[in-house]
Amino acid sequence: MVKKSAAAPRGSIRRRAIGCIASALILILVLNGEGVEVLTGSFQDIGEIGPGQSFPLTFRIRAPGEAGVYFPEVWVSVRDAAGVRYPVPVNVNSAYALIKKPALRVERSVPASVDPGDPFNVTLTLYNEGGASASDISVSINATSGAITAGNSENYFIPELGAGEETVLNLSFETDTSAPLGLTPILVTIDYRSADLATFRQVATIGVPIVGRAEMGIASIRTEPSRITAGDPVDLTIRLENTGTADAESVRATVEGLSLPGTKEAFLGTIEPGNDGPAVFSLQASEAGEFDYTLTIQYADDYGAHTTRQALQVVVSSAGAEGRSPSRS
Structure with a gap:
């Protein structure tokens, strides 16, 4: 008033x-x-x-x-x-007060991000901000995407929630690895009655941020020629694959610690989930021996910048001797 x-x-x-x-x-x-x-x-x-x-x-x-x-x-x-x-x-300042009715409000606690394939929890808090009790409260949970399923009950019953009171529901969900990226809604339907048995319905929405994660690794290693002899020019091709659930952006591969001369950096750009791309390095096999090196892969996704490293080896044979293929150490 x-x-x-x-x-x-x-x-x-x-x-x-x-x-x-x-x-x-x-x-x-x-x-x-x-x-x-x-x-x-x-x-x-x-x-x-x-x-x-x-x-x-x-x-x-x-x-x-x-x-x-x-x-x-x-x-x-x-x-x-x-x-x-x-x-x-x-x-x-009216002598005619409004009829007191219940008024429910929903607060949600949702993870900042959910990776496809990961489970997650949501906390729902129901507040009665009205001037009267709400009774026979039923809460129904409905995921709008088939890639999200409820891990516990989808229906809840609360006998009564008095004016100024609150109650908490703890929900758990599972996600499929193919869950589409973006803000996915989950509908919460609340039905309840007032003291005069009038029925009310309200629908709230839980926005779940599905954010994938890129995961880069080595798919294959190939040299041309396949058997390297001292004095040969060599094309070292390392295919990098994204086994994650989001695009890997600004992918860059660098050969470190290899004493053979040549180009030792390759920029691949964006690699989508389930795809791969070639990092090609042009080298000169100036001498024979077993040469250890490290392949450093840098990329970014919605979680930020990432770096992964893999120890590798390339073998160069002496002139007139049989060479061996490059290997991982």
Whole structure:
């Protein structure tokens, strides 16, 4: 309730914008007074809000001089979608109190990222921010992607949640290695009753960030000629493969510690999951012997920059002797 006075006091309305199933680009959000003077109530170019995401907004108003119940509306303009209007009741020193009803709010705790194939946990906290108890509360969990499955129950029942009370649900999920990358929504449907047996339903969204991880290694090693003799020019081709679940970007291979002269760095660019690419080094077999070296592979993915190293060896035979193929040490 906002009390009136001769000075017509100010008040504030704090609302929480809730995301939907798909990302939404919010252009304008305005509080339309409807009998209430709005002091600060316009927000522009708020930006994009993804599934399950939310942010708080605060409006300042001046209470009217007359008692009563007023319903200013929050108007939301979304790009390429229908606008939303949401009434907010404001009781100004009125003897007619609004009927007390339950009002459930959902908070989610989600991992910052989930790698395809890994399990993950989500914590749901249900708050009753209304003025009355909610009863016969049923919570249904529905993953919108077949690559995500519930690891425990998909349905929960809460007999009663009093005004100002909260309860916690701990959920576990499994992901498939083929889970598509990006923000994947999981729907949470909540049904409940008020004291007068009126039914309510609300749908919340859990946005799960599926972020793959690249994993680079050696697929094969080949030299041309296959048997190297001292004095030969040699093309050393090392195929690098990505066995991970995300693109490996800025892939670079470097030969270190090899005493044979030649080009010892190759840039491969981006290698997608399940693919490989050649790193070609042109060398001169200036002398015979067994030459140890290290292949350093540098690449990046959504988790940052990575470096992996592999100890290898190339064998050069003396002129007139039978050579051997390069090997890993």
